[in-house]
Amino acid sequence: MLTLHTADLLVTGPGSTPLAGGAVLVDGERILRAGPYEELGAEAPHARVRRWPGVLTPGLLARGADALLERTYYPDDPYEVTELGGDPITGARELEALKMTEARWGHSARRGTQKLLARGVVAVAGRFTIGSVRTAVVRSGLAVVPPAPYEGEASLDPLAGRESAGQAFHGVLEAGAAARFAVFAVADEAELMERGASTCVATVISGRLLHRRR
Numbered sequence: 001m002l003t004l005h006t007a008d009l010l011v012t013g014p015g016s017t018p019l020a021g022g023a024v025l026v027d028g029e030r031i032l033r034a035g036p037y038e039e040l041g042a043e044a045p046h047a048r049v050r051r052w053p054g055v056l057t058p059g060l061l062a063r064g065a066d067a068l069l070e071r072t073y074y075p076d077d078p079y080e081v082t083e084l085g086g087d088p089i090t091g092a093r094e095l096e097a098l099k100m101t102e103a104r105w106g107h108s109a110r111r112g113t114q115k116l117l118a119r120g121v122v123a124v125a126g127r128f129t130i131g132s133v134r135t136a137v138v139r140s141g142l143a144v145v146p147p148a149p150y151e152g153e154a155s156l157d158p159l160a161g162r163e164s165a166g167q168a169f170h171g172v173l174e175a176g177a178a179a180r181f182a183v184f185a186v187a188d189e190a191e192l193m194e195r196g197a198s199t200c201v202a203t204v205i206s207g208r209l210l211h212r213r214r
Contacts, residue, residue, distance in 0.1 A: 001027075001028075001048060002025065002026070002027055002032070002044050002046070002047035002048065003025075003026045003047060003048045003049075003050060003207070004023055004024070004025050004026075004037070004040055004041060004044060004047040004048065004049045004050070005023060005024045005026065005050045005052065005056060005181070005183075005204070006021070006022070006023035006024075006037045006049065006050070006051055006052070006056075007022065007023075007051075007052040007053070007054055007055060007056035007183055008020065008021070008053060008054055008055065008187075009022065009054070009055045009056070009187075009188060010022020010023065010024070010034065010055075010056050010173075011055060011056070011057045011058075011165075011189060012034050012058070012172055012173040012174060013058060013166070013169060013171075013172035013173065013174075014164070014166025014167070014169055014172075015166060016172075018055075018188065018189070019035070019036065021036060021037050021038075022034065022035065022036060022037065022056065023035065023036070023037040023040045023041070023056075024040075024056065024173055024179070024181060025040045025043070025044055025047065026179045026204075026207050027207075028179075028207050029178060029179055029206040029207045030176060030177070030178065030179055030207070031173060031174065031175060031176065031177045031178070031179050032044075032175060033175050034173045034174060034175070050202075050209075052183040052201060052202055053183075053185055053201065054183055054184050054185040054186050054187070054199070054201060055183065055184050055186055055187070055188060055189065055192060056173075056181060056182070056183045057120075057165065057169065057173075057181060057182060057183075057184065057189075057192075058122075058169040058170060058171050058172055058173055058180065058181055058182075059120055059121065059122025059123065059169075059170050059171070059180040059181050059182045059203060059204070059205065060119065060120045060121045060122065060123075060158040060159070060168045060169065060170060060182060060197060061121070061122075061123045061124070061125060061145070061158060061168055061169070061170040062116055062119075062121045062123070062124045062125070062154075062155075062156070062158045063124075063125045063126075063147070063148060063154065063158070064125070064126060064147070064153070064154025064155075065116075065124035065125055065126035065128075065137075065144075065154070066126035066127055066128055066129075066147070067126070067153075067154040068112060068116075068124075068126075068154050068155075068156065069108075069109045069112045069113070069124075069126070069128070069133050069136075069137065070105065070109075070128060070129065070130050070133050071090060071095070072088045072089065072090050072108075072112065073088065073089040073090075073095060073098060073100065073104075073105075073108045074088050074089075074108045074111040074112050074115065075087075075088075075089065076107065076111065088112075088156075102130055102131060102132045103132060105130050105132050105133050106130075106132025106133060106135060106136050109130075109132065109133040109136035109137065110136045110139075110140070112136075112156075113136055113137060113140035113142060114140075114211075115156055116140075116142065116156060117140065117141075117142070117203045117210050117211040118198075118200060118203070118211050118213075119156060119157055119158065119196075119197035119198060119200050120158075120182030120183075120184060120197050120200040120203050121142065121158060121182075121197075121203070122142065122143060122170055122180040122181070122182065122203065122204075122205050123142060123143035123144070123145055123170040123180070124137065124142050124143070124144055124145070125144075125145050125146065125147045125148055126144070126147050127146070127147060128144075140210075141205045141206065141208065141210050142205070143170070143180070143205075156197075157196050157197045157198065158197060159192070159193060159196055159197050160196070162193070164189070164193065165189045165192050165193055166189075168197075178206065179204060179205075179206060179207040180204065180205050180206070181203075181204050182200055182202065182203045182204070183200070183201050183202040183203075184197070184199045184200050184201065185199045185200075185201050185213075186199050200213070201213040
């Protein structure tokens with residue numbers, strides 16, 4: 001089924017010129033075209049239309065995902081929040097006190113991947129050694145790429161420590177490319193960098209809407 005995603009502003013890749021009223025036409029897992037909404041709408045008049053507020057960009061790449069998912073525990077809300085608090089737990093001593101098992105790591109990783117999807121993440125870089133964590137990542141739909149050198153601590157927000165949003169983009173939005181993108185409730189890239197990836201309102205991977213802010 002053809003789906004036309006349109007937003008106030010379209011950014012197709014690092015350094016590209018933002019297009020007001022731009023859109024991405026998706027067929028299954030792939031992008032057919034990216035360009036002005038009027039042109040794509042005329043080309044595919046029967047496509048389902050999803051209108052989003054803000055800026056539509058390539059999805060983001062989270063680096064240091066092994067630290068985010070295998071060395072960070074995300075308490076189960078609401079069941080563990082009273083005892084553990086709502087913040088992610090890190091540190092060897094703190095994690096040892098939790099008596100982590102592989103199954104518990106898997107449950108935590110599922111919550112962690114949901115947090116990443118809610119920040120426009122479509123791919124993660126890292127090597128996973130815990131089987132249940134690998135399974136959680138694969139089932140989430142996130143692509144896994146080899147780790148790359150990076151500065152600073154791993155963060156749920158891939159824009160943290162970046163000089164531009166384009167540095168965190170994973171791929172570009174063009175004909176034939178995988179349909180992996182995100183929409184942020186901001187006016188432009190400058191506001192996106194100022195407010196961060198928590199402004200995400202939608203994340204699409206392989207043409208599927210895997211996160212939508214309620």
